[in-house]
Amino acid sequence: MVTRTSLVIILLLTLAVIAGVRFSLLLGLGITIGFVLERYGFGFAGPWRRFIRDRDAQGIIAQLIAIGLTALAIQPLIAYAPGTLIGAIAPVSLTMIIAAAVFGLSMQMILGCGSGTLVNAGSGNPLALAALPFFGLGSFLGSLLIPVAIQSTPHIPLSLTKLLGVERSVVITLAGLLIIGLVVRGFSQGPIWNRRFLTAAILLAALAILHVLIAGQPWGVVYGLGLWAAKAAQGIGWDPNTAQFWVHPINASALKGSILTDTTSLTNIGLVMGSALAAWIDSVNRPFKQPIAIWYYLIAALFGLLLGISSRLAFGCNVGGLFSGIASGSVHGWAWLVAGFIGSIAGVYLRDNLWLLASREAK
Amino acid sequence: MTRRVGIIIAVSAVVFIVVFDWLLGTPPDPYRAPDPMAFGSTSGASGAICSFAPGAEE
Numbered sequence: 001m002v003t004r005t006s007l008v009i010i011l012l013l014t015l016a017v018i019a020g021v022r023f024s025l026l027l028g029l030g031i032t033i034g035f036v037l038e039r040y041g042f043g044f045a046g047p048w049r050r051f052i053r054d055r056d057a058q059g060i061i062a063q064l065i066a067i068g069l070t071a072l073a074i075q076p077l078i079a080y081a082p083g084t085l086i087g088a089i090a091p092v093s094l095t096m097i098i099a100a101a102v103f104g105l106s107m108q109m110i111l112g113c114g115s116g117t118l119v120n121a122g123s124g125n126p127l128a129l130a131a132l133p134f135f136g137l138g139s140f141l142g143s144l145l146i147p148v149a150i151q152s153t154p155h156i157p158l159s160l161t162k163l164l165g166v167e168r169s170v171v172i173t174l175a176g177l178l179i180i181g182l183v184v185r186g187f188s189q190g191p192i193w194n195r196r197f198l199t200a201a202i203l204l205a206a207l208a209i210l211h212v213l214i215a216g217q218p219w220g221v222v223y224g225l226g227l228w229a230a231k232a233a234q235g236i237g238w239d240p241n242t243a244q245f246w247v248h249p250i251n252a253s254a255l256k257g258s259i260l261t262d263t264t265s266l267t268n269i270g271l272v273m274g275s276a277l278a279a280w281i282d283s284v285n286r287p288f289k290q291p292i293a294i295w296y297y298l299i300a301a302l303f304g305l306l307l308g309i310s311s312r313l314a315f316g317c318n319v320g321g322l323f324s325g326i327a328s329g330s331v332h333g334w335a336w337l338v339a340g341f342i343g344s345i346a347g348v349y350l351r352d353n354l355w356l357l358a359s360r361e362a363k
Numbered sequence: 364m365t366r367r368v369g370i371i372i373a374v375s376a377v378v379f380i381v382v383f384d385w386l387l388g389t390p391p392d393p394y395r396a397p398d399p400m401a402f403g404s405t406s407g408a409s410g411a412i413c414s415f416a417p418g419a420e421e
Contacts, residue, residue, distance in 0.1 A: 017393065018390075018391060018393060019391035019393060019396060020391070020393050020396025020397065020399075021396065021399040022396065022397050022398065022399050022400065022401075023391070023396070025399060025400075077402070081402060081403075081407075083407060084401055084402070084404065084405070084407035084408070085401060085402060085407060085408060086407070086408045086410065086412070088412060088413065088414040089414060090414035090415075090416050091416050091419045093419075121369075121373045122370065122373050122374070123366065123369070123370065124365075124366035124367065124368065124369025124370040124371075124372070124373065125366070125369060126369055129369055129372055129373060132373075132376075146416065146417070146418075147417070147418060150416065150418045150419045151418075155416060155418075155419035156419075157416070157419060157420065212401075212402075213400055213401065213402040214399070214400050214401060214402075215401055215408060215409075216401025216402070216407040216408030216409070217401075217408035217409070217410070217412045218412070220412050220413035220414070221413065222413045223411055223412055223413045223415070227411075228380055228384075231384060231387075231388065232383075235383075235387055244417070244418070245417060248417040250409065250410040250411055250415065250417075251411065251415075251417070253409075253411075254409070254411040256388075256389060257388075257389055257391075258384060258385065258388055258389055258390055258391040259380070259381065259384045259388075260381065260384075260385075260391045261391050261396075262409070262411060263408075263409055263411065263412075264411065264412070264413065269377050269380075269381070272373050272374065272377050273374065273377065276370045276373060276374050279366065279370060280367070280370060282366075283365055283366035283367040283369075283370055284365050284366075284367055285365070286365060286366040287364070287365060287366070288364040288365055288366055288367075288368050288369050289364065311413070315413060315414045315415075315416055316413035316414050317413065319413075320412065320413025320414055321413065321414065324413075324414070325414060328414075330414065332414070
């Protein structure tokens with residue numbers, strides 16, 4: 001453990017010297033998030049699956065608390081420092097809602113959401129390792145489709161803080177989370193509180209708030225993955241000037257700069273490293289091979305691709321769209337939640353059937 | 364084969380991406396680094412965020 005901690009400290013100090021302190025802090029934040037998610041077994045796809053299948057609401061209740069605590073802090077902070085700090089505000093549209101539903105379905109198929117796929121890959125899960133490159137590719141393809149989606153359907157950005165003021169926005173956000181919590185409790189069979197998940201939720205909220213203070217913007221995942229794929233595409237001859245999304249100064253600057261200075265890239269790298277650190281010792285006792293037919297890896301790759309495309313068109317995955325969207329007061333976060341959950345219901349049933357088939361064939 | 368193999372693959376892939384980007388792209392310049400924290404500084408968010416929708420901004 002001491003060796004691993006020393007390595008992380010050396011890495012962070014090196015990054016602070018070669019890139020800057022902010023980027024070092026962001027990598028450290030990502031490593032901590034990855035470590036917490038892996039160590040506490042906390043995520044998004046798993047708790048939704050347990051609620052849909054077993055009516056176990058413990059994970060969802062913890063998620064709602066994490067989002068609520070984050071909202072309570074970041075909405076006033078962003079309002080206090082407009083321009084310097086920004087929220088995860090995105091438009092609501094038909095394509096956004098359909099995309100969130102597709103993401104919900106896809107994340108159940110590989111049992112990994114935006115953050116979960118990175119954390120699972122970091123902990124050595126072969127299905128996540130198969131899905132992750134395609135997640136990045138899909139995110140890039142989705143970025144090329146965003147202008148088409150925006151031109152074809154009305155996209156309306158709705159920020160509760162701008163519409164109603166910060167105080168009302170915070171109250172409505174917390175009330176909305178409370179109502180969902182009560183509905184979830186109504187469907188739950190068994191206890192809704194879980195100390196391990198609640199600890200993880202509080203830690204995650206603290207880290208998400210720190211993210212806003214350091215980066216100036218809420219935590220996200222999918223932008224960084226798309227950026228990596230865009231850089232790879234550029235390396236094999238793709239011209240970013242042909243893509244409306246990538247000629248925008250913000251995206252063009254990210255594409256031109258180092259990934260060591262890109263916020264979501266750094267936290268993504270950190271998620272993989274943090275979960276790797278958390279899973280390292282136990283990894284020798286866990287088999288690499290999954291008890292499934294090889295074709296399920298192709299399913300994972302396919303749904304990894306869909307995760308990427310859909311999360312770009314939904315303006316974020318479960319992290320950038322759902323978690324950070326709702327916490328920032330963006331209505332698109334709420335639309336994401338509903339659509340993503342409906343997609344997840346279909347995803348749970350589809351996965352169970354295909355997994356059963358893949359398990360039988362493997363025997 | 365254990366999960367440790369998977370961890371090594373994942374971390375190696377991340378290292379490969381960073382090295383590949385470093386060699387083919389623009390390396391970071393510490394002299395142009397923003398303030399350590401956006402909050403309370405003049406160097407705020409980059410805006411490169413998942414919710415960013417060029418053409419449909421507020």
